[in-house]
Amino acid sequence: xxxxxxxxxxxxxxxxxxxxxxxxxxxxxxxxxxxxxxxxxxxxxxxxxxxxxxxxxxxxxxxxxxxxxxxxxxxxxxxxxxxxxxxxxxxxxxxxxxxxxxxxxxxxxxxxxxxxxxxxxxxxxxxxxxxxxxxxxxxxxxxxxxxxxxxxxxxxxxxxxxxxxxxxxxxxxxxxxxxxxxxxxxxxxxxxxxxxxxxxxxxxxxxxxxxxxxxxxxxxxxxxxxxxxxxxxxxxxxxxxxxxxxxxxxxxxxxxxxxxxxxxxxxxxxxxxxxxxxxxxxxxxxxxxxxxxxxxxxxxxxxxxxxxxxxxxxxxxxxxxxxxxxxxxxxxxxxxxxxxxxxxxxxxxxxxxxxxxxxxxxxxxxxxxxxxxxxxxxxxxxxxxxxxxxxxxxxxxxxxxxxxxxxxxxxxxxxxxxxxxxxxxxxxxxxxxxxxxxxxxxxxxxxxxxxxxxxxxxxxx
Amino acid sequence: xxxxxxxxxxxxxxxxxxxxxxxxxxxxxxxxxxxxxxxxxxxxxxxxxxxxxxxxxxxxxxxxxxxxxxxxxxxxxxxxxxxxxxxxxxxxxxxxxxxxxxxxxxxx
Numbered sequence: 001x002x003x004x005x006x007x008x009x010x011x012x013x014x015x016x017x018x019x020x021x022x023x024x025x026x027x028x029x030x031x032x033x034x035x036x037x038x039x040x041x042x043x044x045x046x047x048x049x050x051x052x053x054x055x056x057x058x059x060x061x062x063x064x065x066x067x068x069x070x071x072x073x074x075x076x077x078x079x080x081x082x083x084x085x086x087x088x089x090x091x092x093x094x095x096x097x098x099x100x101x102x103x104x105x106x107x108x109x110x111x112x113x114x115x116x117x118x119x120x121x122x123x124x125x126x127x128x129x130x131x132x133x134x135x136x137x138x139x140x141x142x143x144x145x146x147x148x149x150x151x152x153x154x155x156x157x158x159x160x161x162x163x164x165x166x167x168x169x170x171x172x173x174x175x176x177x178x179x180x181x182x183x184x185x186x187x188x189x190x191x192x193x194x195x196x197x198x199x200x201x202x203x204x205x206x207x208x209x210x211x212x213x214x215x216x217x218x219x220x221x222x223x224x225x226x227x228x229x230x231x232x233x234x235x236x237x238x239x240x241x242x243x244x245x246x247x248x249x250x251x252x253x254x255x256x257x258x259x260x261x262x263x264x265x266x267x268x269x270x271x272x273x274x275x276x277x278x279x280x281x282x283x284x285x286x287x288x289x290x291x292x293x294x295x296x297x298x299x300x301x302x303x304x305x306x307x308x309x310x311x312x313x314x315x316x317x318x319x320x321x322x323x324x325x326x327x328x329x330x331x332x333x334x335x336x337x338x339x340x341x342x343x344x345x346x347x348x349x350x351x352x353x354x355x356x357x358x359x360x361x362x363x364x365x366x367x368x369x370x371x372x373x374x375x376x377x378x379x380x381x382x383x384x385x386x387x388x389x390x391x392x393x394x395x396x397x398x399x400x401x402x403x404x405x406x407x408x409x410x411x412x413x414x415x416x417x418x419x420x421x422x423x424x425x426x427x428x429x430x431x432x433x434x435x436x437x438x439x440x441x442x443x444x445x446x447x448x449x450x451x452x453x454x455x456x457x458x459x460x461x
Numbered sequence: 462x463x464x465x466x467x468x469x470x471x472x473x474x475x476x477x478x479x480x481x482x483x484x485x486x487x488x489x490x491x492x493x494x495x496x497x498x499x500x501x502x503x504x505x506x507x508x509x510x511x512x513x514x515x516x517x518x519x520x521x522x523x524x525x526x527x528x529x530x531x532x533x534x535x536x537x538x539x540x541x542x543x544x545x546x547x548x549x550x551x552x553x554x555x556x557x558x559x560x561x562x563x564x565x566x567x568x569x
Contacts, residue, residue, distance in 0.1 A: 017506050018483055024502045024548075025491040031552040034502050038545040041509050045541075048515045058519040060527060067518075067531045068511075071538025078539075079546035084554070090547055091501045094508075098540035102510045104533035108517040108526045120470070215496075218504050225507045226480075230473060232513050238473060239480050244507045246484025251491075251500055258493045348496035356554035 006051040007235065009043060014239035016040025021247055044236055084357045085314045088347050089146035092214045095221055096139025102224040103132030103191065109231050110187060119179065124230045126175040129187060130194045132224040135217045137198030142210050142217070145202075155203040167197045211347040212256050212263070219248025258342050287423070290441040292450065295382075295417055296457035298441065299325075302379035302415075304335040306371060308408055309355065312385015312421065314345050316447035319358040322384055325455050326360070332458075338364050339371040339381075339408050341389035368408055375412035383410060383418045385447045391432045416440045419450045501548040508541025 016036050023033015045068075049058060058064060075094070082090045106128035110117060117125070144150045157163075174190035205213050222244025229237025256263040299305060307322060326336045338355065345351040355365060366374075375381070383390055394405045410416050411434055418435060420442060434440060443450050491499055514537045518530035 013509075017509075018487060020502060020506060021484070021487045021499070024499045025488050025495060027492070027495060030495060030498055031549065034498075034505075034545060034548045034552055037502060037506050038549075041506065041511075041541050041545070044509055044512050045515070048512050058515070060518055060521065060531075063527070063531055064515055064518050064534055067534035068538045071535040072542050074535070075539035075541075075543030076546055079543040079550065082547065084551075087501075087547060087551065088497070090543075091497075091504055094501075094540045094544045094547070095504045097536040098504065098507050098510060098544075101514055101533040101537035101540060102507075104529050104536070105510060105513040105517050108521060108530045108533065111526050111529075112517065112520060112522060215500050218500055218507075222503065222507045225510045225513075226477065228510060228513050230477075232516055233469070233473075234513060234516070235473070235476055237509065237513050238476055240506055240509045242477050242480035243484040243487075244503045246481045247488040248484075248500070248503055250485055250488050251496060251503070254488075254491070254493075255496055258496070342493035347500075349492075349494040350497050352494050353497065353551055353554045 003051075006047060009047050010234075010236040013040040013044040014236055014243075016043070017240050017243055021243060044240075083317070084354055085317055085319075086147065087353070088211060088214065088350065089143045092139045092142045092146065092217075095214065095218045096136045096143065099132040099135030099139065099217070099221040099224055101132075102221065102228045103129045103136065105228050106132070106224075106231055107187065107191070109228075111184065115182075117182075121231050122179050122182065124227045126178050126187075126190060128224045128227040128231065129191050130171055130175055131220050131227075133191050133194035134198035134201065135220045135224065137195040138202040138213070138217050139198075141199055141202040142205075142214050145205075145210055154205060157203075160200075160204065164197070164200045167193060167200055171197050212252060214347075215248060215252040215255055219245050219252060222246075222248050255343075255348055258348050287435055288438070288441050290417075290443055292443065292453035292457045294441060295443050295454050296461060298380050298415055298417065299329060299334070299382070299454070300332065300458060300461050302329075302334055304337075304374075304378045305329055305380045305382060306337050306339045306366075306375070306378050306410075306413065308339045308341070308344075308381060308383045308386050308390060308410060309351055310341075310344050310384060310386020310389060312387075312419070312447050314350065314354055314385070316385060316449075318384060318448040318451055319354045319360075321448050321451035321455070323355070323358045323360050325451055325458070326364070328455060328458055336364060337366045337371065337374075339368065339410075340365050341368055341386070341408055342406075344386060344389055368406060372409050375409050378413040380415045380417060381410040381413040383416065384451070385419060385421075387420070387432055390434060392434055393432065396433075410434070411437070414439065418442045419447050420444060421446065498548055498551045501544060501551060505541055505544025505548055508537055508539075508544050511537035511541050513537075 017040050020033045020037030023029040023036060078090060106125045110125045170193045174186055174193055177186040178190055202213055222241045226238050226241030226245060229241055253263055307326060309322060313319060313322060329336050340351055342348055345354060352365060390408050390410045392411055394403055394407045397403060416439055488499060514530060514533035518534055521527040521530050
């Protein structure tokens with residue numbers, strides 16, 4: 001295959017990626033967009049086998065095909081079997097291995113070129129190895145956090161700030177060392193320090209900010225792919241990597257905005273981290289806690305019920321239980337709707353995916369702007385495992401971390417029921433005044449257990 | 462090479478810069494509902510590093526190089542194939558707005 005034909009097909013694949021991202025930005029075309037992207041990626045992979053070596057088989061072709069088979073056998077079942085609640089951490093993991101792959105590609109090419117590598121190529125190599133390693137180890141930590149294999153709270157250790165700063169300096173110095181003197185050892189040191197930096201960079205990030213970090217690391221990986229494209233002089237990799245890097249950056253910013261977080265604060269949380277103290281005093285004011293029967297009675301005699309699902313629902317895998325409750329209420333003539341905050345769940349849009357999986361009718365999912373005016377006509381709001389997205393502090397307490405984030409105005413409804421595990425504040429670490437109001441009833445326990453109990457209590461009524 | 466109209470380096474730089482603008486433009490107004498699938502889709506796209514992994518595996522000169530390159534092929538394939546499959550699964554949930562009746566109770 002001639003170089004020109006190869007490049008033209010590569011260009012077509014690049015266009016596929018642009019169309020894929022475009023398609024993914026609108027609900028109607030999203031699925032098609034993803035398919036176009038997959039087609040582009042497949043074409044790009046297949047033509048490599050025909051281009052190099054003038055039509056002869058690639059060196060090590062059997063081994064390469066075997067490696068692809070192994071990767072497919074790992075990736076596809078993981079993607080198919082993962083529970084929808086655990087999907088964000090799988091995406092994090094996929095992103096991490098992508099970053100790792102880019103770093104390895106750059107390392108191999110560097111070893112291969114030896115003395116022949118130009119300075120520009122060495123710089124690009126260092127960039128790929130550094131950022132790819134950060135993305136790899138950082139993604140592993142986000143995976144561990146989301147999978148709850150380690151604490152989701154920010155991890156702060158003594159002299160953390162200094163250690164992180166020193167590591168970063170080490171990464172930069174070792175990078176300079178590679179560029180000035182070359183050789184394998186400096187690159188190895190650079191890679192190891194970058195891996196360490198990735199870990200230290202993500203550890204102080206709190207659970208709520210993890211999605212933003214995943215998105216950021218995703219953009220990082222995109223840039224490493226672009227840089228490795230420069231190392232290999234492959235246009236397609238530059239196009240694909242840059243597209244992901246740029247769109248990922250915008251997406252990270254949009255996500256941070258939607259969650260009312262500052263991107264800067266998230267990024268440099270590593271340097272400024274102090275244990276997020278809860279702004280309010282965790283005092284022992286009285287709250288009204290009820291039993292499942294109390295909740296069932298409240299719901300039974302309501303005309304209109306709005307369910308506000310949150311993070312806790314996802315954690316407890318309670319999406320099917322909540323749907324059972326909603327169906328039961330509907331059969332009793334109660335009007336039921338779900339109020340979906342844009343960032344409910346682990347990630348923006350995650351809640352829609354989870355509820356769609358539980359076959360909740362799409363019409364019942366109401367977005368924040370539409371549901372907010374209806375709260376005064378709502379008798380009961382059932383908040384399942386959500387906290388920050390209904391916290392009035394976002395409106396009333398300037399200076400608190402979530403101030404300015406749009407919230408669901410559940411306080412305007414007749415009664416508010418919170419299904420909570422404990423009085424612990426939400427991820428943002430802010431006390432919720434709403435919990436102490438007289439119209440509020442709390443039902444403590446695992447969201448799924450509580451919902452199941454309420455359902456059986458309702459049936460008994 | 463030196464007689465080319467624009468040097469290869471400049472061409473690559475131009476491609477890089479133009480891609481940045483396209484990347485910015487393409488996702489600038491996307492609803493929050495689609496943030497997660499979009500991120501996942503973009504994630505799958507950078508799995509195309511698989512192409513790079515195959516190229517370095519092809520011209521690996523030592524066993525160390527080959528081993529690292531093959532590891533890269535495995536990782537990149539996981540990223541690319543897994544990424545597209547999981548994105549598709551996510552987006553399946555969104556389809557069929559009016560009639561949400563689906564009979565694919567697959568893995569449950």
